[in-house]
Amino acid sequence: MSTTVFTHAHVVPVDGDPFDGTVxxxxxxxxELGPxxxxPADADVVDATGKWILPGFVDAHVHLGTHEEAEGWAGDDTNEMTDPVAAQVRAIDAINPADLGFGDALAGGVTTVNVNPGSGNPIGGLAVAIHTAGHTVDAMVLKSPSGLKSALGENPKRVWGEQKKMPSTRLGVAAVIRQAFVDAANYRSTRDAAGEAFAGRDxxxxxxxxxLDREIPWRQHCHRADDIATAVRIADEFGYRLVIDHGTEAHLVADLLAERGIPVLIGxxxxxxxxxxxxxxxxxxPGLLAAAGVEISIITDHPVVPINFLVHQASLAVKEGLDPATALRAITLHPARVLGVDDRLGSLAPGKDADLVLWSGDPLDLYSRAEQVYIGGERVYRYATPTS
Structure with missing residues (x-):
């Protein structure tokens, strides 16, 4: 049995009051944690005097490992844009753990990410939730699949409109999505009726x-308020669990989202x-959404915003009105809940994975840095002062 004790730390559990003490x-x-x-006498001791301990951050919308940095077209496997409906493709099959962004994630205190396919298609494929350290993606997986990506708005309209194919309009994109769900519902009925005799897998x-069975959420890329309303309308028709990704204008329909309990991953x-x-x-x-009662998570869409800037986005949102405690929840517990891994991650509590980060101070302070990062109790990152 391996035991490590972090002593003399300022501990921020996220789901509970901060305290000075031990983990x-x-x-x-x-x-165990508390003041x-x-x-135990045989425990390995990490003296965290003057440090802040928080759960590892969670970014619930990235393209880490599928849109590799500094690799150009050869490292871009974000979109399979050969069919408007690409529900069967899986982000896990395109993730390269050697992508430079994984090192940046650890330096930014991010221990968990959700890797999505891109937004070129009305239906883009299956997402996967993974840790940010490991040699093979299979060893990094937390949940697969963790959702099915879909896109409304400009991106699919542009991609397929330029090819003079359906869908080239917003109404066409919505129609493609509806038809796909009708086809899936018919497939399910046929499969269930056939039982063991069914031989037509798709x-x-x-x-x-x-x-449709609510096993995974529908991850809906949409920015404009009208597209968000369309996302809610289609979700109501087919009864699935909806998550709004991006939600640039979600504050304009915050009452609708709050009433239905639909989370927004903003960014x-x-x-x-x-x-x-x-x-x-x-x-x-973000502050407007949170004030209206919408559960928010903050995302980078890495590499659109470098993943190590996740916490800086939260800090800047606080500067513009977001409550600091909510800001921390928006990069820890809330995204963990969206991914369905909040029983393991997103806060510090007995029974949860020891995914934790030692910060030099308050992580919402620009001058603080992640000094040590642990995943499953194993140290995977330590800041080294540059020598030149």
Whole structure:
């Protein structure tokens, strides 16, 4: 049995009040934490005097490992844009753990990410939740699949409109999505009626059936308020679990989202207004959503915003009105809940994985840095002062 004790730290559990004290880890799991924890005599001691300990950050929308940095076209496997409905493709099959972004993630205190396919198709494929350290993606997986990616708005309209193919309009994109769900529902009925005699597997329709059965959420890329309303409308028709990705104008329909309990993964926040959909991008929007009762997570869409800037987006949102405690939850517990791994990650509590980060100070302070990062109780990163 391996036991590590982190002593004399300022501990921020996220789901609970901060305290000065100790975190005890046994075999990769948090077993005890508090101001008066007694460490076993044989424990490995990490003196965290003057440090802040928080759970590892979670970015629930990235293209880490599939859109590799500094690799050009050879490392871009984000979109399979040969069919508007590509529900059967899986992000896990394109992730390169050697992507430079994984090192940046650890340096930014990010221990968990959700890797999505891109937004060129109305239906883009299956996402996967992984840790940010490991030699093979299979060893890094937390949940696969963790959702099915879909896109409304400018991107699929542009991609397929330029090819003079359907869908070339917003109404066409919505129609493609509806038809795919009708096909999946018919497939499910035929499969269930046939039972063991069924012999017509279809990976595309199987993926869509997982959404209809509410096994995984529908991850809906949309920016404009009208597209968000369309996302809710289609979700109501087919009864699946909806998550809004990006949500640039979600604050304009916050009452609708709050009433239905639909979470918003908002971001990236540190970008130019490079297209019409981003006209109302603002660092004030996370605070507006949270104030309206919408559960928010903050995302980078890496490499659109470098993943190590996740915490800086949260800090800037605080500057523009977001409550600091909510900001921390938006990069820890809330995205862990969206991914369905909040029983393991997103806060510090007995029984949860020891995915934790030692910070030099308050992580929302620009001058603080992640000094040590642990995943499952194993140290995977340590800041080294540059020598030249």
């Amino acid at each position: 005890l880890v046994t075999d990769g799991t948090i077993t 008066n924890v007694q460490a 990976l595309k329709l199987e993926a869509l059936t997982m959404v 990236p926040l540190m970008t130019s207004r490079s297209k019409v959909e981003l006209r109302n991008r603002s660092l004030r929007n």
